Amino acid sequence: MAASFPCTSCCSSDCILNILALVFFLSDVVSDVLAVVSFYQEQAYISMGALVFLLVGSSVLVQAFSWLWYNYRSEEERNCLDRYAYLEKYFKNRCFLGALHVCQMGVFLRLVCMMEISWRNLTSSSPLTEGIAVYLTHDLNLLYLIEAFAESAPQLTFMTAVIAHRQDVEWVTGFKTVVSLSAIAxxxxxxxxxxxxxxxxxxQITWTLSLLYFLWNFLLIAPRVVAVALAASVLPPGAIAIHFLFLWLALFLWVWRQKTHFMDSPTGEWLYRATVALVWYFSWFNVTKGGSRGRSIIYHAVIAADITLLLTLWWWQSHRDPSLFGMTAWGVVILEAVSYTMGVLAKVAYDKLFRPMESVTVDRMPRFEEEVSKVDDVDFSVSVLPPPLPPLTASQRRMQMLAEHFYS
Incomplete structure (x- = not known):
């Protein structure tokens, strides 16, 4: 059974990225603690409470996805991991695994397991054959993406609002801002x-292409974060919360209308739809196959209108001529418009010039060749059909679905 779900080797660049992810994970924890302590010492209890709420809420969300995906894991995946990952024996203990997720350490355990497999592939004289680590890496990267837009993007917005309100960059808020931006990148x-x-x-998996992909995302996310932060710096906390809830609800209904089928349980699917709406508050990614161009145009038009609304509220609610570190309001508006327009144009250029057109593939080792190799004499006069490939596992299905949506 395990042979039909092979294990993959990881290149040195992916191992380096995993190490960087661990560094940013630990840096994020340190910056979170420092920011909370700083707000406490300043007696800024409202800011401290808002930051703690963002930290706890986003962490619970990410751990929930991690826990659900562990429960969706097939016996093939468990058997393969058991051969190559020392930590896998702890994954089989549901009480221990559940306790780790309650303690908000599930993603950290995934990262350590992934680094273990990466290190063994780099140091082993016979690297592991391709298969399971691709799926482990994919799940981990998707968790990073969820965490980026459920934690890092809101924190970046919050810290930017604090900086805009104070018109001063303290080292703690500056450090937290840099860490959040780096985590998103x-x-x-x-x-x-x-x-x-x-x-x-x-x-086509090149660093240049990945950097171009990040560039147009940055050009679109940055004006969004700045617009929300500027509005939050002058509006009451309740007003910006109501704005978020109304827009999130509209986006959630849009996701629901698209009838996604990503998770393996109804509860998980509703959680996924709610999370997609949260991600869409900051950035767009496609969740259903076909018609992505029309949906993308509608989304960017709505977000552009919302950015305009937020900047207008910032201008109107400022009791003095609004500015951002000496930049006039007109300068901020023009910079926002230029950044968002360049981001849209860069996205169009990426889709036209660099997006691959070949089909998506999910590797599954065929069993037919293995069965034929066991037979000494084969009568080729008789038509022999290979048995059907085994069904996709939960990890494989998630990968294939997201990749199809990504390239549709």
Whole structure:
């Protein structure tokens, strides 16, 4: 059974990215603690409470996805991991695994397991054959993406709002802002490389292409974050919360209307739809096959209108001539418009010039060749049909579905 779900080797660049992910994970934890302590010392209890709420809420969301995906794991995946990952024996203990997720350490355990397999592939004289680590990496990268837009993007917005309100950059808020921005950048690049790795044209997985993908995402995400932050710096906390809830609800209904089928349980699917709506508040990614161009145009038009609304509220609610570190309001508006327009144009150029057109593939080792190799004499006069390939596992199905949507 395990032979039909092979294990993959990881190249040195992916191992380096995993190490960087661990560094940013630990840096993010340190910056979170420092930011909370800083707000406490300043007696800024509302800011401290908002930051703690973002930290706890996003962490619970990511751990919930991690826990559900562990439960969806097939016996083939467990058997394969058991051969190559020392930590896998702890994954089989549901009480221990559940306790780790309750303690918000599930993703950290996934990362350590992935680094273990990566290190063994780099140091072993006979690297592991291709298969399971691709799926482990994909799940981990998708968790990074969820964490980026459920934690890092809101925190970046929050810290930018604090900086805009104070018109001053303290070292703690500056450090937290840099870490959050770096986490978003790394997660976007990792997700792009993960999607490209499923493509038949695998030679297109280059750092240049990943950086271009990040560039147009940055040009679109930055004005969105700045617009929300500027509005939050002058509006009451309740007003920006109501704005978020109304827009999130509209996006959630749009996801529901698209009838996604990503998770393996109804509860998980509703959680996924709610999370997609949260991601869409900051950035777009396609979740259903076909018609992506029309949906993308509608989305960017709505977000552009919302950015305009938020900037207008910032201008109107400012009791003095609004500015951002000496830049006039007109300068901010023009910079926002130029950035968002360049982001849309860069996205169009990426789709036209660099997006691969070949079909998505999910590797499954065929059993037919193995069965034929066991027979000494085969009568080729008789038509022999290979048995059907085994069904996709939960990880494989998630990978194939996201990759198809990514390239549709």
């Amino acid at each position: 790394l997660s976007v690049v990792l997700y792009h490389r993960s999607m490209c790795s499923l493509h038949e044209c695998k030679t």
